Amino acid sequence: MGCGFAYFKRTAGIDFASFMPLDLEMPGTLIDYWKRCELQSFPHLHPDDAAMLYGKGGVYVDDQTRDLAGFVASSRFGNFKDNRLHLGLYPIPYSGRLATADIVLLTLNPGFNLTDYYGETVVPEFRERLVANLHQTLEGGDFPFMWLDPSICWHSGYQYWEKKLRGVLQVIAQRKGISYLDALRSLSRRLAHVELLPYHSQDFNARNLVAKLPSANMAREFVKNNLEAAAANGSKTVVATRAVRAWGLASGTKIIAYNRGQARGASLGPKTPGGKAILKRFGIC
Numbered sequence: 001m002g003c004g005f006a007y008f009k010r011t012a013g014i015d016f017a018s019f020m021p022l023d024l025e026m027p028g029t030l031i032d033y034w035k036r037c038e039l040q041s042f043p044h045l046h047p048d049d050a051a052m053l054y055g056k057g058g059v060y061v062d063d064q065t066r067d068l069a070g071f072v073a074s075s076r077f078g079n080f081k082d083n084r085l086h087l088g089l090y091p092i093p094y095s096g097r098l099a100t101a102d103i104v105l106l107t108l109n110p111g112f113n114l115t116d117y118y119g120e121t122v123v124p125e126f127r128e129r130l131v132a133n134l135h136q137t138l139e140g141g142d143f144p145f146m147w148l149d150p151s152i153c154w155h156s157g158y159q160y161w162e163k164k165l166r167g168v169l170q171v172i173a174q175r176k177g178i179s180y181l182d183a184l185r186s187l188s189r190r191l192a193h194v195e196l197l198p199y200h201s202q203d204f205n206a207r208n209l210v211a212k213l214p215s216a217n218m219a220r221e222f223v224k225n226n227l228e229a230a231a232a233n234g235s236k237t238v239v240a241t242r243a244v245r246a247w248g249l250a251s252g253t254k255i256i257a258y259n260r261g262q263a264r265g266a267s268l269g270p271k272t273p274g275g276k277a278i279l280k281r282f283g284i285c
């Protein structure tokens with residue numbers, strides 16, 4: 001498969017409206033949707049997103065950078081104002097074991113760090129874990145929410161999530177009488193998150209995309225048809241920390257929705273609404 005406009009040219013003839021609506025009452029349908037994402041060749045994107053991502057001359061995306069060496073040699077290295085989406089990296093529409101996680105965070109999109117290209121092009125085991133996460137073949141692992149696994153402490157994803165959840169993890173370890181490592185392991189087994197936009201970017205500057213992008217609509221449908229009911233019946237704790245309005249939550253939802261001030265930092269400390277909800281799920285009030 002080619003990349004860039006050659007890819008768009010081949011997909012532009014597809015009648016995207018002809019696809020039947022998907023029943024998202026089960027996580028498996030969302031997983032099957034993402035199994036259509038091409039991972040063996042470039043660009044890495046869901047085919048339903050091609051027409052919109054390559055609209056306006058492809059200004060939203062970078063599909064030429066494909067590995068660590070290429071990124072470091074490119075003009076993007078050191079340009080911290082370039083917020084185009086990295087289609088040379090695997091998308092991350094969700095993390096954690098969706099079928100069994102009883103704590104789900106609704107977030108915005110994967111950030112970007114040099115360790116993303118390093119991990120995907122230099123560390124085969126890391127790349128394999130990303131694929132396993134996308135396809136949800138996570139059986140047997142101690143850290144299904146991979147971003148809490150200390151073995152990838154070199155990656156910015158671990159550094160971000162461990163720091164964001166550190167206070168909650170410390171409380172869990174203390175109150176449950178377990179080690180910090182066991183607290184990481186325990187939360188990893190219960191935690192998942194769903195991204196509204198699955199593509200990496202330095203900063204988020206694509207709000208006009210999330211309103212209509214097919215994969216973003218699919219994420220919203222998953223929340224509507226699955227997580228809204230789970231939050232209502234108490235089987236899952238669901239917290240929307242970022243882009244709350246863009247998630248289109250139902251009126252009267254039981255999903256915990258951060259206000260604008262809370263969403264700015266999206267903190268999950270022990271005294272925040274999200275942190276308190278996680279601790280309550282662990283029986284810690």
